[in-house]
Amino acid sequence: MDKSIVSAMSAAKDSATAAEELATQLGNNKLGFILFFCSAEYDLPELAAALEEQFPQVPKSGCTTAGELTPAGYARGHIVALGFHASDFRVAVGPIQNLTEFDLLQAQELIDNLLLSEPVYGAQQRQSFALTLFDGLSAQEEVALFSLQTALGKIPHFGGSAGDDNQLTDTYIYFNGSFHTNAAVLLIFTTALPFEVFSTHHMEPRTEKFVVTAASDDTRTVYELNAEPAAEAYAQYVGCALTELDATVFAMHPLAVRMGNEYFVRSIQRVNDDGSLTFYCAVGEGAVLTAMATQPILPDLEQRFAEIEKSIGEPLVTIGCDCVLRRLECEQRNEVAAASAFYRRHQVLGFNTYGEHFNGIHINQTFTGVVIGRGEDGV
């Protein structure tokens, strides 16, 4: 029997070999769509050509990562792929070429076209969810996602921003046979199988608050917190020297913006030479950042998955966008093996992001994704 979703991974550094291995694992099934996440270490033009050679007729989309969630668990420098069987999934691919000029009008047009291609008949049992992959260094997520959110309406949405293994130089989005920067892709999955889109994190608010008094939200740079140089103020709060600030510190001491009853983590990407901080997401002047206390990530994940599996049954696959900082946390806490085991158990595949998307909101330091069930008849 054909599986609705087949997964594959390759550790091969050579693009051709990697693509070949993927093809072998995915089989020559009639796949309707291939979603992949690859390390930015690959020679991307080569990889694109190899994939095109192996899967000439199959629409493909994907992005570079800051680490992969493979069938074996956490990995780096690998490529992981999911093959979606056409009998169960219809995937509409909406490329967004020029992110900086992407507005609501374009968003509406794009989504209308994608939804139009969705056939009317047989839709009674089917539902759609949207997956977005963004150039993780474009800094366009907030505006573009807001437009997409408006146009998507009630279609559940999640996604992630591409990574480049913490090099912070270039992240790429793959569609139409090649890798692109300053680009994004909107994928609309339609299936009769049950699914649930979710986002979770594992943090509790602390009492410390910071008001952003000088920032450039276009460049996601915060110059001042509480009218003091941002890096200094943050280092003071963490209790370490300015020079000690690194990704792991950022991961362990996140800051969040409270909107309503929710806290949205605004992760720090790096410390700049001028003492400012660059974030993974937009932070504007006047924003109130709350210091967050991190917890072990697994209990929260376990609890969340338990809830979801209660409603949709055993997962067929989970596509996960796991923030790169969470992975750093895990490494810091020596939880990588446990997390990998958990991901294997729950068929989690995905990648480590430079930011996650959930229902049009750009967020950080979360696990965001979709759990796809096996369906009642077990097909």
Next chain:
Amino acid sequence: MASETELRHQLAEREAKIARLERINQALMQRIEQGSSPQLNGVHSPFTAFQHAAVLAEQVRERTRELKHSADVSKQKALAEKMLLLQNTVDNLSQGVALVNGQGQLEVWNAKLLDLTGLSRRQLGLTNDFQACLMRSALSQPQQIFSQTRSEQKLLDGRTIAAERHPLPDAGYLLALTDISTHVAYAASLAESERWLRAITDNVPAMIAYLSANGIYEFVNRGYAEFYLQPGQEILQQHITEIHGESGYQRLQPYIAEVLNGDNVVFEITETNIQGVSRHLLKSYVPNRDSAGKVLGFFVLNRDITERKRTSEALRQANILLEKRVQERTAALSQAKNEAEIANASKSQFLAAVSHDVLQPLNAARLFNGAMLDQSLSPEVRGLAQKAARSLDDVGDLLRTLVDLSKLDAGALAAQVEVIPVDAVLKPLADEAEAMLASKGIRLRLQSSRDWIITDSALLTRILRNFISNAYRYTPAGGEVLLGCRRRGTQLEIQVLDTGPGIAADQRKSIFREFHRLPAAEHEHAGGLGLGLAIVERLARLLDHVVDVKSKVGRGSMFSIQVPRQQADQSSDRQARRDEPSVIPNTIQEQGLIGVIDNDPAICQALESILSGWGYTVVLAQNREQLVAQDFWQDRELRAVIVDYHLGADFGTDVVTELLQQRLSSAQPAVLLLTANHSQALQDQARELGFELLHKPVRPLQLRMTLRTLFSRSKSR
């Protein structure tokens, strides 16, 4: 005490802090103000976009939660119902339907599709590529479905499937499969019957066409085409003027108008065929009506009757000739018939003349001869005179016989059939014959019977008398003649047996011819001319009785006649007895009042003496006046009236009818009409009136039996 430097420092610190707080305050206020107008100048700042996205997501989440149990549920339900309705509709189609999307995947299908493709539900359910799946189906040419929009497929079970592929805007298509086996079979049979119809109409020796009401040819058979058209010339969808020309059309126009009016039209017309030969046609126009009676067009049936007309003309000529010949022959025949009739009439006239003109002098001769015998004569002369008397008797007999024969031949004699006891015929005959036979020394034996027979007693008597005189003639002295009867089924055979020389078998038929005599009697005195049996044969034919002769040479002959028997005393046949009142029960009392009306007083007295001798009381009347004057008419006991038909000026029938109408009693007497008139008309009248009719002279026994029959009838009524 803090130094001034310290104080300055503290102040500077506080000022800096205040400045920071002011900056914080400013940033917060700015954020709050921005937050309320997210699309300042139509452009989002990223963070504002994030804020709004978050707020919006929260709102959507809440809204979604709210709707989850109401709108979404009902919407999904409605959608599901719609889909169910759609699926039901699709399932109820007699066609197999498959809706395939742009990716070649099956979206919607129905159960009939399985039947018409031979694919299983499982195969369809699992397939991701409907086209590939269809290639494995039972359809004969599945690739044609994709190469052309319409194709015909065969299934292994012989069914024919029409496949239609309708492209859809999303590059998908709708495939409809229809079982057209019956269509195909029907079309085949239609084509077959059309071929037959064409073959039949083409081979019918007539010209057949069909024209629409506006005069356009829609069908012609070969005969029609051959008559009017050049080979290959097109006629269908042409107007009638194209074929017949304007003038031809003008000639046909009145008939066409008539047939379009709804009437059948038959007419003869001369037309020229395509070879330029003039032919005589018998044309029939029959209107074709729709169910509403509107004339849609008309059928044309032309028969070339040129030959037939020629033939019938020849026949007519032949007929005229034949009739002429028949007339000639008829004339010749009627001439011959006239001549024959004249000859026959002259023979009858001769015989009639003979009977009158010859008998008269003969009578005179006999009277004179009788007178001479009354004189005292010498024995010699007396002997001569007696011989002369005998000769005269013979001549008289001969002449009477001849007259009878001529009468029979002319059909002047009619049989008067009645029911009589055979005794009433045989007894008097025996009495009469006994003396004659005795004179020759022949003994007569009579074996009579109680049977009643249906015959004319006078004619039967003459037949039997002939038999007896024949026996007398051929039986030598000392011989014996037996007159007897024997039942033969419904017949009574009356036989006359003699002990004469017998008749040879080869003679037995010819003896019934005229003037035929057997040589054995020739030595005897002139006993006749041999006319007797010829008369017997004619009389028997008249009575429809069968005459027969049996003979043994040297032993004797038997002449017989079979007469229908009235089956009277057959006790075995009670049914017949009940139905036949002519059976005479012995219980009939010979008593009561009988009126006798006759203008001959001698007859009145003779009847009175006879009837009173049987036990009846008799009242006499000689005419109408005497009858009316008497009151016996009203007597309730009046049983019968015996009336003469000729009562002077009156007819007995009229008188009796009139008086019976005046009678008060409901009991009507039987009426017995006596007459010498043998006419059929009178017999019919008597039957109509319910009167019994007896011809004169009446023999007493006949009268007695008739009366008893009448009384038994009236009693049984």
